Amino acid sequence: MKILKCILVTFLLISCSTEDASTLQKNDSVLSAYIEGEIFETGAVIACAGNDILNPDTLEIYFYPESDTSNYKLFETNSSEVDPNDFSNYTLITLSDVPFFNGYLRKFVGSFASERWFIVTFEVNNEIKISNPIRAKNNSQPTLFSNQIDINQEEPLMPLFSWDVNSEADNAIFFQVLSTVNDDLISGTYTFETQFQYYNTSNVVLNITNGTPPDLMLGQDYKFTIMDVSEDNWVNEVFISQFTLQ
Structure with missing residues (x-):
């Protein structure tokens, strides 16, 4: 009889543990x-x-x-x-x-x-x-893609990037990434303005660059990417342009 009781208690404990684990796993999906x-x-x-x-x-x-x-x-x-x-x-x-x-x-x-x-x-x-x-606005407002970025290289090693938005009403902030052509990120910044100069952070409102970015190299190819992000975090437009530092 004692053996039977032990078996029943063990079975109940296992059942409860299994049920609790199952419930936890189910709840974690919400x-x-x-x-x-x-x-x-x-x-x-x-x-x-x-x-x-x-x-x-x-x-x-x-x-x-x-x-x-x-x-x-x-x-x-x-x-x-x-x-x-x-x-x-x-x-x-x-x-x-x-x-x-x-x-x-x-x-x-x-x-x-x-x-x-x-x-x-x-x-x-x-x-x-x-x-x-x-x-997500993939049907009502699909993300646009463009390469229309103006790159002013009058100031040595500090190119100035500027762009025009499709609709100012939809924009909340701009995210910019300067990278190598192989997509190694050099700098990542956010601005409210439609321009960014490397590496002038006077109009940068958020900076995710790791430490101080390196000096750019003359004759080297780079890529500049911009995301026009709405207040509800949808990317209205993506700008991508590759250029050679002169």
Whole structure:
């Protein structure tokens, strides 16, 4: 009889443990449950999204991973007609993140026919960092692509980049990356203005450059990329231009 009782107790414990683990795994697929009881910070992940240049159904959700971060996750709503600030509306997407600008940034890439909201999270020092909601507009306002960047090289080794936006009403901020032609990031900056000079940070409002960037080299080819980002973190337009430093 004692042996039978032990077997029954052991079975119940295993069953409860299995059920608890299953519930935990299920709850973790909802953003509100994932952060429940955890230390978290909202608006703490720099992230935005835009169309792929070739396939309008393919979206790229970009984010800056900072240092010592891990467990990158992407959550989505089932439509755009929900409260984007209600974390119970977001469920986990099973997508692997991939390097962007050779790993300085990262991105999730997936096919999404309908519009929705996204949130990116990662963990650092036992704390969950959460991005602001990202509104996908892949149907109503597809990302535009252009190479129309004016590059003024009158000042040696400090090219001045300027560009025109398609619509000022949709713009909140500009993200600029100066890189090698092989996509090694040299500098990453944000401005409210439609210009940036390397390496003059007088109009830079956010800088993700690691340390002081190197001097540019005469005769070397470089690439300049700009993202025109809306208030709800959709990339309205991407500008990309390659140039030789003169």
